[in-house]
Amino acid sequence: xxxxxxxxxxxxxxxxxxxxxxxxxxxxxxxxxxxxxxxxxxxxxxxxxxxxxxxxxxxxxxxxxxxxxxxxxxxxxxxxxxxxxxxxxxxxxxxxxxxxxxxxxxxxxxxxxxxxxxxxxxxxxxxxxxxxxxxxxxxxxxxxxxxxxxxxxxxxxxxxxxxxxxxxxxxxxxxxxxxxxxxxxxxxxxxxxxxxxxxxxxxxxxxxxxxxxxxxxxxxxxxxxxxxxxxxxxxxxxxxxxxxxxxxxxxxxxxxxxxxxxxxxxxxxxxxxxxxxxxxxxxxxxxxxxxxxxxxxxxxxxxxxxxxxxxxxxxxxxxxxxxxxxxxxxxxxxxxxxxxxxxxxxxxxxxxxxxxxxxxxxxxxxxxxxxxxxxxxxxxxxxxxxxxxxxxxxxxxxxxxxxxxxxxxxxxxxxxxxxxxxxxxxxxxxxxxxxxxxxxxxxxxxxxxxxxxxxxxxxxxxxxxxxxxxxxxxxxxxxxxxxxxxxxxxxxxxxxxxxxxxxxxx
Amino acid sequence: xxxxxxxxxxxxxxxxxxxxxxxxxxxxxxxxxxxxxxxxxxxxxxxxxxxxxxxxxxxxxxxxxxxxxxxxxxxxxxxxxxxxxxxxxxxxxxxxxxxxxxxxxxxxxxxxxxxxxxxxxxxxxxxxxxxxxxxxxxxxxxxxxxxxxxxxxxxxxxxxxxxxxxxxxxxxxxxxxxxxxxxxxxxxxxxxxxxxxxxxxxxxxxxxxxxxxxxxxxxxxxxxxxxxxxxxxxxxxxxxxxxxxxxxxxxxxxxxxxxxxxxxxxxxxxxxxxxxxxxxxxxxxxxxxxxxxxxxxxxxxxxxxxxxxxxxxxxxxxxxxxxxxxxxxxxxxxxxxxxxxxxxxxxxxxxxxxxxxxxxxxxxxxxxxxxxxxxxxxxxxxxxxxxxxxxxxxxxxxxxxxxxxxxxxxxxxxxxxxxxxxxxxxxxxxxxxxxxxxxxxxxxxxxxxxxxxxxx
Numbered sequence: 035x036x037x038x039x040x041x042x043x044x045x046x047x048x049x050x051x052x053x054x055x056x057x058x059x060x061x062x063x064x065x066x067x068x069x070x071x072x073x074x075x076x077x078x079x080x081x082x083x084x085x086x087x088x089x090x091x092x093x094x095x096x097x098x099x100x101x102x103x104x105x106x107x108x109x110x111x112x113x114x115x116x117x118x119x120x121x122x123x124x125x126x127x128x129x130x131x132x133x134x135x136x137x138x139x140x141x142x143x144x145x146x147x148x149x150x151x152x153x154x155x156x157x158x159x160x161x162x163x164x165x166x167x168x169x170x171x172x173x174x175x176x177x178x179x180x181x182x183x184x185x186x187x188x189x190x191x192x193x194x195x196x197x198x199x200x201x202x203x204x205x206x207x208x209x210x211x212x213x214x215x216x217x218x219x220x221x222x223x224x225x226x227x228x229x230x231x232x233x234x235x236x237x238x239x240x241x242x243x244x245x246x247x248x249x250x251x252x253x254x255x256x257x258x259x260x261x262x263x264x265x266x267x268x269x270x271x272x273x274x275x276x277x278x279x280x281x282x283x284x285x286x287x288x289x290x291x292x293x294x295x296x297x298x299x300x301x302x303x304x305x306x307x308x309x310x311x312x313x314x315x316x317x318x319x320x321x322x323x324x325x326x327x328x329x330x331x332x333x334x335x336x337x338x339x340x341x342x343x344x345x346x347x348x349x350x351x352x353x354x355x356x357x358x359x360x361x362x363x364x365x366x367x368x369x370x371x372x373x374x375x376x377x378x379x380x381x382x383x384x385x386x387x388x389x390x391x392x393x394x395x396x397x398x399x400x401x402x403x404x405x406x407x408x409x410x411x412x413x414x415x416x417x418x419x420x421x422x423x424x425x426x427x428x429x430x431x432x433x434x435x436x437x438x439x440x441x442x443x444x445x446x447x448x449x450x451x452x453x454x455x456x457x458x459x460x461x462x463x464x465x466x467x468x469x470x471x472x473x474x475x476x477x478x479x480x481x482x483x484x485x486x487x488x489x490x491x492x493x494x495x496x497x498x499x500x501x502x503x504x505x506x507x508x509x510x511x512x513x514x515x516x517x518x519x520x521x522x523x524x525x526x527x528x529x530x531x532x533x534x535x536x537x538x539x540x
Numbered sequence: 541x542x543x544x545x546x547x548x549x550x551x552x553x554x555x556x557x558x559x560x561x562x563x564x565x566x567x568x569x570x571x572x573x574x575x576x577x578x579x580x581x582x583x584x585x586x587x588x589x590x591x592x593x594x595x596x597x598x599x600x601x602x603x604x605x606x607x608x609x610x611x612x613x614x615x616x617x618x619x620x621x622x623x624x625x626x627x628x629x630x631x632x633x634x635x636x637x638x639x640x641x642x643x644x645x646x647x648x649x650x651x652x653x654x655x656x657x658x659x660x661x662x663x664x665x666x667x668x669x670x671x672x673x674x675x676x677x678x679x680x681x682x683x684x685x686x687x688x689x690x691x692x693x694x695x696x697x698x699x700x701x702x703x704x705x706x707x708x709x710x711x712x713x714x715x716x717x718x719x720x721x722x723x724x725x726x727x728x729x730x731x732x733x734x735x736x737x738x739x740x741x742x743x744x745x746x747x748x749x750x751x752x753x754x755x756x757x758x759x760x761x762x763x764x765x766x767x768x769x770x771x772x773x774x775x776x777x778x779x780x781x782x783x784x785x786x787x788x789x790x791x792x793x794x795x796x797x798x799x800x801x802x803x804x805x806x807x808x809x810x811x812x813x814x815x816x817x818x819x820x821x822x823x824x825x826x827x828x829x830x831x832x833x834x835x836x837x838x839x840x841x842x843x844x845x846x847x848x849x850x851x852x853x854x855x856x857x858x859x860x861x862x863x864x865x866x867x868x869x870x871x872x873x874x875x876x877x878x879x880x881x882x883x884x885x886x887x888x889x890x891x892x893x894x895x896x897x898x899x900x901x902x903x904x905x906x907x908x909x910x911x912x913x914x915x916x917x918x919x920x921x922x923x924x925x926x927x928x929x930x931x932x933x934x935x936x937x938x939x940x941x942x943x944x945x946x947x948x949x950x951x952x953x954x955x956x957x958x959x960x961x962x963x964x965x966x967x968x969x970x971x972x973x974x975x976x977x978x979x980x981x982x983x984x985x986x987x988x989x990x991x992x993x994x995x996x
Binding site: 091093095098099100101102103104105106107108109111119120121122123124125126127139140142143144145146147149150151152153179180181184201202204238240243244245322323324325326327328330331411412413448449450451452453454457458460462480482484486515516535538539540 | 582583584585586587588589590591592593594595596597598599600601613614615616617618619620632635636639640641643670671672674675678679682691693694695697723724725727801802803805875876877878912913914915917918919921923925926927929946948949950951952988990992993
């Protein structure tokens, strides 16, 4: 899934094609009006985002085009600080009168917030920002003819169903493009056009109460910030027969016995391990308690910053919003902070957080630029950008397997669960294979492994080199109230862990 | 730029918009067309560390068009209500329909049926809730937490919506709905945590101080939790924990599509619960948050899903119903819908015991306040894993003797339903992941805890 060399799209031609509600000239008027109204009513800081989102999805079920959907959404949100308290209001009605109403409502809401305020909000300094960012796209997914995309997906789905024993199949394709304009009362004004695509297939085999699913490249599809060239590069049809055969084979495979084992996590599972047990606990809002009512808190409290041994010495994890192809790649976050690369774990030591302009000063740092909102009608929250386990020179992923005498290889996430402090996790994978004498052998079904976050990462004794390192995407990361679905990325290469409890099925 | 369309709470206006969309689709060549309009005005005040830190409001519009021409189907959605936006919506849906093969088994849109007006779905107190009402509620929770010496975290939300469905086959259904929810997590020193929640149609029926007191008391009594060995224990599941069982019954079990695809445990007449367990889906029950019709405009039927432990009916939409040779039960989701219909208004029949009696009859077991981050390990067997959260207590001799550290469970929820040995008579209206449920507390003879997080 390496990304070909990119060229830039022409966003505003596309915007006109899609007939946006707000013209470019009117955009300046609308954002200025929102900021002027908010500051006139008492806001000491205000920002406004106008977001237009286009979405397209295709779902094939058992060679039948089950659903094709095209969605568009456009609106704006105004965020204000009044007396050190936050207020936010948003609307799909794009008019100057509505802008006044929404800005005034945001101020009223902030004043209500101020009635229960103990620590007035202060924001770290950042320079006023201006510019335009466009995520690289070679083959515009919205310009590829629909019948071509359907035909590609049908061909892959047909190959799944050519395998005897498949009960039903599901193949999906989706694309999303956002045009986002950000303006703030400090004079900042940025425009971004970001395109994400995803695709994948899934074979299901059923025998009595045994149901086995096998996905490619990932459960829910593989995602990237790219164009349709990424989908072509996945070679869905070329992998369909293999995964469908594995789904059928799993029905008669033995369940994974319980025990304590050496495990090797394939990148298709390792990225989820990074997501749940490193990405979320390094979100500074969780560590400061402000997500406690929904997602939870974090065991990585600020007093541990710079000293806590999170993992072994081969564990280096960064949050990198600049890496090509990631779902967490952008020009500026939704507070106007420039994309950057922030070390989170360095040689196993916890050294950094995903942070915002409000939270970073509370631990003596500057914002790491991790604030993103799920559309115009939601406030930005601290979200993972691309939280990546860095590859380590020395051993390829194949070398790690060859170097393992007695272990288990876990591949493709099936389910995930972790406690509210991000310590106690349990994962299931679609596939688990025995490793004996450096060779991959027998297949197990219903495989799980479980443990405590820092114990697992401390037990990691091998990380794959750059040859197997690639970006994976999570397009459905839930957080916040009202709940937001975030697009975040993870680069991993595969890794080995010792003494891990496996085979928990209740 | 568009005119303002303040439709959150105006079902007649949403219905007129739905009719315009159907007309635009027919003008674009649709043989059949279905328009769903969902307009909402919502707000949420969120607090943490005993102060309000997030406070938001939004006015949203969702217009969804299913366009059918010669059994070819295209679906498009928009947030626009202006003429240009509606024409573009119809054109996009028509373009999709032109590019797909006919669905051989397409049974057509549902036949017209007027949904009887629902009662108890709308409360003026919620529709006109102000930022000040929500901040007052947050302060009441915070005050209760302050009094107990713990921190308050939570949210107070209000929502007013209008929903309408119009189709070329004559469906014309529209109604207005409100809902409100206040949740509180409390955290104190020495690992004490608690939780409480109230919700329903009417924000003014919520007692924020009572929510705060309940959560604060739970945090106060859960300080210094002790380690306990994982294993099989009798449990009492608080109402909050039971919502998770109901979510998975809906999601994994009682969708007609899940049954037709063979991924559900469902078989008619199969025993999946103890004789005490009866679960219905009832969109018209005023004890919940009523909804009169589904996303296809079909009136919601009352379904008995589990009767005295036995599987009875399933939730159907138009397509799954046609495949089964019956009529939709009114449980369709917005098109396109590869997940199938879902029952989202589950109501569990109460028992005879008070909550204290459930606990009092347990010789040695655990009292679980709620579950966290649950996920299926084996969907067809309903094997779920997750953690306990915000107050897990050891019970001995019918008395709570103290808090224990949170535990991981890996357990078939079918086995859990089979192990139900007592149900509380008090039920609560609580929001799950999929809908609003009317939920009692349960006592189970055994529940499998498979892991622990040790102190240190």
